[in-house]
Amino acid sequence: MDGMTEFAPENFGSPAPPLLSVENVTLEYKTPGRVVRATQNVSFDVWEADRFILLGASGCGKSTLLKAVGGFIAPREGRIVLDGRTIQGPGPDRVVVFQEFDQLPPWKTVRENVAFPMRVSGRVGRKEAAERAEHYIEKVGLSRFADAYPNTLSGGMKQRVAIARALAMEPRVLLMDEPFAALDALTRRKMQEELLALWEEVRFTLLFVTHSIEEALVVGNRIALLSPHPGRMRAEINSHEWDLSSGGSSQFQAAANHIHRLLFEEAVAVDGADDE
Structure with missing residues (x-):
């Protein structure tokens, strides 16, 4: 399989139960005049310290799934379980880093932006925050800019603040949700490197949405491929421990080509069914 391994979820991970389980989840959302089915019977498990990637083309429901894990959307069918309990709304045990840079209050410094969510949650006192x-x-390399305001920071620096703010909530x-998509190619590569370095230190559990096959291979240790219209599980793939210097290697390209074929074949099949 071109250097990649597909697997059933029950055969992967530690003997401990998964930290997060998405169980036969169907999601819908309303648009003017109709209800759109975003996903259909999607299931996967995420273990502690996984870097789990939701990968697929636009319209496959990957961002909607992320919102459902965040508790912002309730499943139409199925359930999402974290630490053995069904998710029933947002909570500080799940923190989202979005693609947009405008999530940082511009009147607060970097230090204030990172501390603010902890203070609001009431989980920690002023000193600990x-x-x-x-x-x-x-950790994100911004100590020199702790007193700076967001309008003085580059896009990559703003995303580092957002990541620091999220990790500080522990x-x-x-x-x-596609956190590096709006960045230029060089900054995106740098942010991927920094995210992996942070993971090596902190070993947080990551659920990461992208439409970039290369980014999925580099950032993730496990990849869920989602087909579009509505999103279904196409395959789960166990990624190698690639680094960014592997991008030009024949093995890396074979892995990327394998994923591309799986997604492309599914997209062609769906489009063909729609035309019938």
């Missing part, structure tokens, strides 16, 4: 903020600001699962 300040200490955690300093710790994670240092969530059970960090949710990232």
